[in-house]
Amino acid sequence: MIGNPGARRRTLLAAAVGLAAAPFAASPAFAAVPKVYLDPGHGGTDAGAVANGLQEKTLTLNIALQTRDILKASWNVDVRMSRTTDITRSLAYRTDDANAWGATIFVSIHINAGGGTGFESYRYPGVGATTQRLQSTVHSNVLAQMRTISAITDRGLKSADLHVLRESAMPAVLTENLFIDTVANANLLKRADFITATARGHAQGIAAFLGL
Ligand SMILES: [Zn+2]
Numbered sequence: 562m563i564g565n566p567g568a569r570r571r572t573l574l575a576a577a578v579g580l581a582a583a584p585f586a587a588s589p590a591f592a593a594v595p596k597v598y599l600d601p602g603h604g605g606t607d608a609g610a611v612a613n614g615l616q617e618k619t620l621t622l623n624i625a626l627q628t629r630d631i632l633k634a635s636w637n638v639d640v641r642m643s644r645t646t647d648i649t650r651s652l653a654y655r656t657d658d659a660n661a662w663g664a665t666i667f668v669s670i671h672i673n674a675g676g677g678t679g680f681e682s683y684r685y686p687g688v689g690a691t692t693q694r695l696q697s698t699v700h701s702n703v704l705a706q707m708r709t710i711s712a713i714t715d716r717g718l719k720s721a722d723l724h725v726l727r728e729s730a731m732p733a734v735l736t737e738n739l740f741i742d743t744v745a746n747a748n749l750l751k752r753a754d755f756i757t758a759t760a761r762g763h764a765q766g767i768a769a770f771l772g773l
Contacts, residue, residue: 598658599668682699685727
């Protein structure tokens with residue numbers, strides 16, 4: 562945004578080292594310290610999908626906590642989560658909380674079920690270019706990091722009328738990170754290195770979207 566401290570710092574720095582300030586002037590598309598809202602799906606009395614000895618709520622929390630930690634260790638971002646422990650949160654709570662906080666982006670993390678394999682992501686139908694770019698950037702980064710561990714099917718960039726995508730007042734994306742009820746996918750979800758790669762993909766995708 563115009564006049565944010567980051568833009569001014571960069572302009573002053575450019576002047577100090579004798580560079581033209583103009584190339585820097587248009588660069589910051591977001592606030593100096595973007596506010597990333599991470600939403601681990603389910604929790605508490607809502608386990609989400611359960612299969613192969615795994616619970617969706619536990620996997621989504623692990624991925625989100627690691628995503629937060631990677632983001633905060635690597636870039637200057639504020640991160641808020643809809644939950645950091647195994648507690649029940651309504652869908653309305655999640656979007657109300659993100660909206661009240663004034664999040665820059667909303668990222669909801671889920672595990673798929675119903676028979677299938679691979680990774681897919683969702684945006685709200687009919688959203689504009691910014692949200693489409695958030696989805697595509699997170700999607701490609703998550704997939705790339707997952708593929709450092711194993712071959713992963715790309716199920717594509719999809720849209721759906723989901724509460725957290727519809728009621729969030731900022732660009733929002735929801736990821737479905739493999740199928741808990743498919744044995745080969747579940748075996749990956751049981752691996753610590755796969756969970757960390759998935760978190761790294763989310764963090765890198767978020768950072769790339771925000772231009773960090
Ligand atoms: Zn879910």
